[in-house]
Amino acid sequence: MAKTIENYFDQMRGTRVWRSVFRGGTGSSTLRRSLAIQQNVFLHLFSTKVRRRMLSFSATWYLGTLTLGTFLILVSTGIFLMLYYHPSVPQAYADTKDLQFVVSSGLFLRNLHRWSAHAMVFLVFAHMFKVFYRGAYRPPREFNWVIGVILLLITLLLSYTGYLLPWDQLAYWAITVGSNIAKAVPVLGNNVHFLMLGGNLVNANALLRFYVLHCMILPLTAIVFIAIHFWRIRKDGGLYSHQSEPKTLAAKAVPAPAGAVAKGAQ
Amino acid sequence: MQSSRNKLSALWQTLFGDPIRAFGVVSLLLLLSLAIAPAKNHFSEWRHYQNQYLTLIRGRGDAVTLRRHFQGGIQQIWLPEIGAVDRCTTCHVGLKEASLVDVSTQPFRRHPAIPHTAEQFGCVMCHRGQGAATTVEEAHSSTLAWEQPILPARYIESSCGQCHRAPLEGTPQLNSGRNLLAQSGCVHCHTIKLPDGSAMKGTDDPPSLLHIADKTTRDWIYAWLKDPQAYAVTAKMPNFKLRDADARDISAFLIANSSPLPGDASPVAAGQKAPDPTAGASLYGESFCASCHAVQNAAGNVVGGNLGPELTRIGTKVKPEWLQAWVRNPRAYDPPTEMPHYRFSDQQIAVLTGFLLNKTDADLLANVHLDPATPEQIAHGKTLVTEYGCASCHQIVGIKKPENFAPELTRIGSKPVTQLVFLPGMAHNLPDYIAAKIRQPRSFGSALKMPQYTFTTAQIDALATALLSLTDRTQNLPAALTVPSVPASDYQPAGKAGQLITDLACFSCHRINGRGGDMAPDLTWEGSSVQRQWLFEFLKNPNTLRPALIRRMPKFNLSDADINVFTDYIMTVYQTPAFDRDSMPSGGYPPAQVEQGKQLFYSKYACQSCHIVDTKMDKGYIGPTLTQVGSRLTAAWMYQWMKNPQALRPGTIEPNRNMSDDDARALTAYLASLKGSGKREAKQ
Numbered sequence: 001m002a003k004t005i006e007n008y009f010d011q012m013r014g015t016r017v018w019r020s021v022f023r024g025g026t027g028s029s030t031l032r033r034s035l036a037i038q039q040n041v042f043l044h045l046f047s048t049k050v051r052r053r054m055l056s057f058s059a060t061w062y063l064g065t066l067t068l069g070t071f072l073i074l075v076s077t078g079i080f081l082m083l084y085y086h087p088s089v090p091q092a093y094a095d096t097k098d099l100q101f102v103v104s105s106g107l108f109l110r111n112l113h114r115w116s117a118h119a120m121v122f123l124v125f126a127h128m129f130k131v132f133y134r135g136a137y138r139p140p141r142e143f144n145w146v147i148g149v150i151l152l153l154i155t156l157l158l159s160y161t162g163y164l165l166p167w168d169q170l171a172y173w174a175i176t177v178g179s180n181i182a183k184a185v186p187v188l189g190n191n192v193h194f195l196m197l198g199g200n201l202v203n204a205n206a207l208l209r210f211y212v213l214h215c216m217i218l219p220l221t222a223i224v225f226i227a228i229h230f231w232r233i234r235k236d237g238g239l240y241s242h243q244s245e246p247k248t249l250a251a252k253a254v255p256a257p258a259g260a261v262a263k264g265a266q
Numbered sequence: 267m268q269s270s271r272n273k274l275s276a277l278w279q280t281l282f283g284d285p286i287r288a289f290g291v292v293s294l295l296l297l298l299s300l301a302i303a304p305a306k307n308h309f310s311e312w313r314h315y316q317n318q319y320l321t322l323i324r325g326r327g328d329a330v331t332l333r334r335h336f337q338g339g340i341q342q343i344w345l346p347e348i349g350a351v352d353r354c355t356t357c358h359v360g361l362k363e364a365s366l367v368d369v370s371t372q373p374f375r376r377h378p379a380i381p382h383t384a385e386q387f388g389c390v391m392c393h394r395g396q397g398a399a400t401t402v403e404e405a406h407s408s409t410l411a412w413e414q415p416i417l418p419a420r421y422i423e424s425s426c427g428q429c430h431r432a433p434l435e436g437t438p439q440l441n442s443g444r445n446l447l448a449q450s451g452c453v454h455c456h457t458i459k460l461p462d463g464s465a466m467k468g469t470d471d472p473p474s475l476l477h478i479a480d481k482t483t484r485d486w487i488y489a490w491l492k493d494p495q496a497y498a499v500t501a502k503m504p505n506f507k508l509r510d511a512d513a514r515d516i517s518a519f520l521i522a523n524s525s526p527l528p529g530d531a532s533p534v535a536a537g538q539k540a541p542d543p544t545a546g547a548s549l550y551g552e553s554f555c556a557s558c559h560a561v562q563n564a565a566g567n568v569v570g571g572n573l574g575p576e577l578t579r580i581g582t583k584v585k586p587e588w589l590q591a592w593v594r595n596p597r598a599y600d601p602p603t604e605m606p607h608y609r610f611s612d613q614q615i616a617v618l619t620g621f622l623l624n625k626t627d628a629d630l631l632a633n634v635h636l637d638p639a640t641p642e643q644i645a646h647g648k649t650l651v652t653e654y655g656c657a658s659c660h661q662i663v664g665i666k667k668p669e670n671f672a673p674e675l676t677r678i679g680s681k682p683v684t685q686l687v688f689l690p691g692m693a694h695n696l697p698d699y700i701a702a703k704i705r706q707p708r709s710f711g712s713a714l715k716m717p718q719y720t721f722t723t724a725q726i727d728a729l730a731t732a733l734l735s736l737t738d739r740t741q742n743l744p745a746a747l748t749v750p751s752v753p754a755s756d757y758q759p760a761g762k763a764g765q766l767i768t769d770l771a772c773f774s775c776h777r778i779n780g781r782g783g784d785m786a787p788d789l790t791w792e793g794s795s796v797q798r799q800w801l802f803e804f805l806k807n808p809n810t811l812r813p814a815l816i817r818r819m820p821k822f823n824l825s826d827a828d829i830n831v832f833t834d835y836i837m838t839v840y841q842t843p844a845f846d847r848d849s850m851p852s853g854g855y856p857p858a859q860v861e862q863g864k865q866l867f868y869s870k871y872a873c874q875s876c877h878i879v880d881t882k883m884d885k886g887y888i889g890p891t892l893t894q895v896g897s898r899l900t901a902a903w904m905y906q907w908m909k910n911p912q913a914l915r916p917g918t919i920e921p922n923r924n925m926s927d928d929d930a931r932a933l934t935a936y937l938a939s940l941k942g943s944g945k946r947e948a949k950q
Contacts, residue, residue: 094351094398097411101353101400102340108303168411 045230047238054239063127068226070120074158075219077113085165087211089204092167117159124155136240144232147225154222161214164207175202175210311401312340315357319374328365335363340400343388347744350388352397354405358389381436391739392425393417408695413683417734420727421697424679427735429743431460431751443732445469446725450502454658455672455716461741461748470502472659474600479524481588481599485634487517490583495720497583497630498576500560500568504717507708512650518639519647523663527599546621549614554820557785558605558774561625573604573774573785581626589619597769604774609823654715672716679737700730755780763835770822778840786819788915793840794847795914798833800898805829842914850901855935863936866929879940889920896940905934 012018023039037043053059084103085095099106128148131137137145164175179202183193198205233239242248282288316338323332341355360366360374361384369375377384390397395416399405408415417425423440433441447453448469458466478487486497491513494501508516550556555577560570562578570576580589591598593615596605610618648665655671656662678700686699689709702709704726707716721729757779759767767773773782776789792801806829808819824832841847867873874880876888895904903914908930911920925933 090349097396097398101398101404104307105303108306 045227045234047234050238051241053243054241059241060239061126061130063123063130067120067123067127070116070123071222071226073116074113074120077109077116078215078219080109081113082215087165087208089167089207092165092207096166096168117162121155121159124152128152131240134240134242141232141236141240144229144236147229147232151222151225151229154218154225158214158218158222161210161218164202164210165214167207172202175206179206312356315373316359319359322369322374332360332363332365343384345388348387348391348739348747350390350397352384352388352390353400354389354393354395354397355384356400357402391428392422394425408683415695418697421731421734424731424734427732428737428740429747430749432749433751439728439731440735442725443728443730446721446729447732450719450721450729451504451659452675452729455655457670457674457676458736459674459676459741461743462750467754471602471604472503474661475520475524475656476661476663477524477527477599479521480527481585482583483585484517484521484636484639485631486583487520488513488634488636489630491516497579499562499578500572500576504719506654506715506717508650514636515639515643515647516650516656517636517647518643519645519651520662522639522644523648525663545617546624549618550621552821553608553618554818557818557820571785573783577622577625579625579627579630581623582628582630584623586619586623589622590615593618604771606771606774606820606822607769608820609825611823675733676736677738677741679734679740697730697734700733701726704729752780757781759835759839761835762831763839766828766832789836789840791840791842791914793837794842794845795900795903796898797852797900798837801833801836802829805832844913845902845906847900847902850905850934851938852901853896853938853941855938859932859935860939861936863932863934866933867936870929871923871925871933892937892940894940896938899937901934901938904937905930908933 013022022036034049037046081099084099084106086092096110099110103109131145131148160175160178164171179193179196182196183189185192194200196206196209197203198209280287281291316336319336320333323329323336326332336359339356340353341359343350343352343355355361357373358375360369361377363376366374366376388397389395393416394414396405396409396412396414399412403409404412406416423437426434426437427440427444430437433444447458448466451468451470451472452458453466453468454472460466490497490503491506491508492510493505494503495505556570558571558573560568560572560576560578562568562576568576584592588599593608593610595607596603597607651657651662651665652668655668657665657667658671679696681696683694683696683699686694686696687710688694688699689702692698692702703716704719704721706718708714708718758764758781759778767778772778772789775783775786777784778789780790796804804819805822805824806826808821867879873892874884874886876886878884878886878891879893881891881893899907907914907920908923908925909927910922911918912922
């Protein structure tokens with residue numbers, strides 16, 4: 001049975017259509033397997049080889065992957081929400097009410113988007129703490145740390161711009177307070193404030209602006225930076241593992257009292 | 267302990283023992299949790315109610331019709347013009363089914379008959395609540411995401427008032443609330459802007475205090491300020507709960523601040539005593555003072571009209587020389603007063619004031635002992651008068667009427683609950699807040715200035731209803747939907763007759779061309795209605811037309827010249843354009859027609875059930891007595907009246923009998939023949 005399925009897949013990989021799409025040929029040699037990764041636009045973002053140790057839960061707590069997961073949930077639910085939502089003053093709140101009351105599973109859709117957003121913010125922070133305390137920001141990964149910080153900011157901005165869209169009292173005043181904070185910036189404050197809201201008060205222009213930022217500009221920027229982030233993981237030598245760092249290796253090479261080194265390495 | 271741990275670990279092994287199994291289990295869990303959303307959708311409340319409804323109608327005789335009317339799924343009334351998206355009919359499925367008269371369980375009860383259909387205005391416009399919601403809780407209650415709960419049924423008339431500014435027959439509570447708002451002085455302090463841009467005006471007339479020292483004493487002012495209702499139970503002035511010292515200082519200021527009335531202030535009619543102790547009471551009765559003024563009798567009942575102040579303890583209040591001057595000509599002291607200028611003789615004035623000044627109450631001022639006022643007290647009194655906004659109602663020398671003294675109430679019916687400060691234990695909703703605030707304003711804080719009124723529960727409900735009708739919607743309604751009120755008329759007749767009408771304060775009781783009170787008949791078409799000779803006689807010596815009525819026209823002691831001016835004016839100016847007064851003769855009808863009319867009167871139309879023609883036999887006390895109607899009304903008026911009474915006097919209780927022209931003519935002939943008893947003839 002298993003054999004038949006495997007044969008069937010092999011046969012499929014041999015077809016002209018498959019080869020024209022995936023370029024790589026059949027076979028399970030190491031070369032073929034690494035080509036399958038390298039020649040795929042998505043998979044080539046990942047390292048060709050991963051240490052088995054790094055796949056265990058305790059190594060990363062999967063925080064980066066989970067963040068990506070929430071991001072994907074947010075993109076898909078967000079697209080569905082966009083089908084029901086008009087970024088206009090008279091309709092915005094009524095549309096969120098309609099999602100709650102008349103759209104099939106609309107409340108589930110909205111709640112999934114909302115909770116995933118909260119989870120993403122939490123996970124991004126957790127991811128950064130894990131990276132920080134494990135020391136994974138150190139060279140050669142310092143640039144990727146900076147990309148991470150940018151992604152943190154984008155996540156927070158996505159969260160903030162999305163907050164206005166239900167157009168209820170909570171949203172209105174949160175954005176009023178938030179934009180007034182921006183206004184407190186010396187010299188440029190008033191201009192920043194005006195640019196943010198498209199006016200001096202939170203109103204139709206601000207709603208439209210935040211909608212465009214939330215659904216277009218910020219997600220696209222995030223996708224670009226996520227791609228760079230992943231690509232850099234590969235280029236910087238895969239996931240950080242203390243044991244494989246040059247310093248650790250060097251320290252291991254030096255003969256020393258076994259107990260002390262072992263403890264220091266932990 | 268150990269065994270349960272073993273069991274748990276065995277379970278863990280079974281579920282998540284190897285990666286493939288764990289993956290399968292987790293996928294299954296995810297699938298199940300994803301299934302919750304469509305399941306919730308399927309088992310929604312509204313589906314439950316619709317199924318209940320279908321069960322309810324299944325066994326009924328009219329099941330087929332009801333089933334055909336029924337539409338499943340979410341229903342909504344969408345009215346973009348007024349912003350209504352009301353999905354109430356999703357659960358309230360039987361609203362329009364007249365045959366569900368026996369069903370009393372909600373949400374299937376049918377809607378009581380109202381002048382509008384649900385498709386016209388939706389549901390929320392009248393009932394409030396959240397129309398878009400499809401669950402009971404969200405639709406009816408106040409939630410974090412929707413403040414406006416369902417309006418309690420006892421305030422439902424307020425919703426009519428959002429569009430209808432004029433009084434409606436079906437909204438007695440709203441009408442009475444609006445009247446109370448205007449009468450009780452609310453609008454003197456609280457601005458209420460109407461959708462047409464004007465502000466609501468008070469219909470009460472708080473007395474001017476410009477010359478208060480001429481009228482009364484400081485002791486009385488003190489007692490009045492402390493408790494107005496102790497002086498007169500019907501007193502309109504609310505109780506400001508003043509401290510003794512504050513009442514002392516305000517009274518000191520008012521007396522010190524009062525300016526003496528210019529002109530001959532004290533033309534005291536000779537201090538003659540009434541020749542007969544009962545003469546005062548009978549003059550009081552003859553002049554129909556009780557039509558406007560009330561007196562509390564020994565049993566504690568207040569008897570009389572409410573247009574003027576209650577006179578139970580008037581002798582304790584006013585100074586004798588002021589009362590004499592007032593009775594002589596009230597317009598000298600207070601030009602816009604509603605009190606008519608009676609032409610009393612000096613003798614009558616002495617009798618009447620003597621009678622009134624005997625109405626005293628020694629207890630009222632028994633405990634008032636005020637030392638002479640000091641300048642500090644007067645200055646402090648002025649501060650208090652300003653602080654309490656006395657000038658909002660009363661004219662006071664040197665103090666301007668404050669603008670926006672109290673919070674504006676133009677949109678009070680839409681005030682968000684989050685902006686209200688409730689008392690502990692109070693239900694958190696707007697109607698209850700408004701009612702509690704009217705019932706006991708100072709319970710919300712002793713520093714508040716709003717005084718204590720003596721409204722009954724029904725009056726408080728009426729006031730709350732009127733206030734709840736002042737919503738955002740009231741202000742923003744598209745012009746096409748508003749039903750404006752008839753604007754208050756400022757009609758003022760010209761010439762000598764006009765002066766007489768003002769002087770006699772006719773508008774206090776009668777309405778002419780849209781201006782005036784409703785105590786007495788509308789006189790707009792009086793000239794078409796009555797015969798000149800009768801009018802002259804009536805003004806000279808009014809007698810009652812309806813036996814059942816208590817209020818009657820006073821005798822003003824007018825001179826013949828004045829009466830002639832007046833009568834000529836009424837006969838010439840107050841005519842209806844609908845018909846000619848002289849189009850029918852006032853007499854000389856053939857006896858056969860008169861006899862036919864009499865037959866119709868007693869048999870076919872049974873007019874004697876309400877009217878009296880033969881004082882010995884007829885028992886009708888509802889309509890006017892007709893014994894001398896032939897010398898009172900014009901024949902043309904009688905004819906037109908019988909054809910269609912409501913056309914001549916909208917709202918009259920005389921029924922429209924749809925008479926044929928012949929019947930109406932015969933009855934007119936009969937009524938025109940009723941020229942009155944010999945007594946009256948002899949008097950002429």
